[in-house]
Amino acid sequence: xxxPGEPLGLTVHSMPSPRQLLPRERTARGRLKMLxxxxxxxxxVVASYFTYYVIRPTAAxxxxxxxxxxxxxxxxxxxxxxxxxxxxxxxxxxxxxxxAVDAGACADACEKRxxxxxxxxxxxGRERDRLDKLWLVTDGEPVRPAxxxxxxxxxGMHILRLxxxxxxxxxxxxxxxxxxxxxxLVDPMGQWMMREPADADPAKVKRDLDRLLRASAGWDRPxx
Numbered sequence: 001x002x003x004p005g006e007p008l009g010l011t012v013h014s015m016p017s018p019r020q021l022l023p024r025e026r027t028a029r030g031r032l033k034m035l036x037x038x039x040x041x042x043x044x045v046v047a048s049y050f051t052y053y054v055i056r057p058t059a060a061x062x063x064x065x066x067x068x069x070x071x072x073x074x075x076x077x078x079x080x081x082x083x084x085x086x087x088x089x090x091x092x093x094x095x096x097x098x099x100a101v102d103a104g105a106c107a108d109a110c111e112k113r114x115x116x117x118x119x120x121x122x123x124x125g126r127e128r129d130r131l132d133k134l135w136l137v138t139d140g141e142p143v144r145p146a147x148x149x150x151x152x153x154x155x156g157m158h159i160l161r162l163x164x165x166x167x168x169x170x171x172x173x174x175x176x177x178x179x180x181x182x183x184x185l186v187d188p189m190g191q192w193m194m195r196e197p198a199d200a201d202p203a204k205v206k207r208d209l210d211r212l213l214r215a216s217a218g219w220d221r222p223x224x
Contacts, residue, residue: 063211064196064204066174071191075170079136079160082143087160093190094223095156096131096213101171102180104141104161110180111147116202117183118154123206127213129222132156134186138164138179174198185212188220 074093078086100117102110117133124131133156137143143159151157164179171192173179181198183205194212196205213220 063194063208064201065185065194065208066197068193068195071187071193072170074186074190074192075166077162077166079162082137082148082159082161087158089160089162090190092132092134092158092186094188096188096209096220097134097186098131098209099134099136099171099184099186101136101138101164101167101182101184103139104137104143106143106147113183114151116200116205118151118157120202120206120209121154121156123202124209124213127210128156130213130220131209132158134158134160136167137161138167171195185209187212188216 074089077089079089081087098117098120100110100113102113106114114135117135121128121131121133133154135151135158137159138161140161148159151159167179171179171184172195173181174195174197177198183196183200184192185194185196185208186192194208196208
């Protein structure tokens with residue numbers, strides 16, 4: 001036990017100087033920035049896992065359309081618009097796409113499908129800006145001016161020409177059907193993931209769309 005008469009000894013520890021703290025702060029900031037970059041880079045992977053392990057099983061339960069497994073990515077091809085300008089197909093990624101396929105002459109069944117495509121988007125209400133419509137014209141036949149004007153006047157519409165044979169490695173019809181019989185659904189990551197039946201019931205297709213949009217609401221946002 002120390003003598004109460006002795007003065008109490010104190011050990012004084014020097015505080016780090018601002019110059020000593022500066023490198024530590026820089027290191028901490030650098031680590032935070034690196035972590036942020038890693039999170040940004042990982043986001044597409046997380047979204048991909050979410051799509052495969054959450055959205056797809058949810059959609060599969062009682063889906064009207066046929067889920068495509070494995071999904072098929074938008075090919076690295078350049079289509080053209082109706083004025084002949086090249087448009088990379090992959091530039092359409094970032095939105096849900098409801099795709100119709102037909103010749104430029106567009107007979108009655110084609111017009112009916114395009115009308116249903118338009119109505120389905122409008123029936124989504126406030127979620128409609130998350131879905132774009134795409135008509136892939138498979139030949140060089142001109143599109144009637146009245147039809148073109150009506151389609152281009154509706155929001156979220158893309159009309160592109162792409163040879164039918166170029167679609168063989170991407171979209172596929174159901175057995176016993178032809179490519180033009182269906183509407184095809186492509187997710188925002190550019191993956192063809194669902195094919196609606198021929199002569200589809202619009203109410204049942206809308207149910208598929210509602211479920212997919214609801215399931216992806218946590219990571220998918222309108223616009224590219």
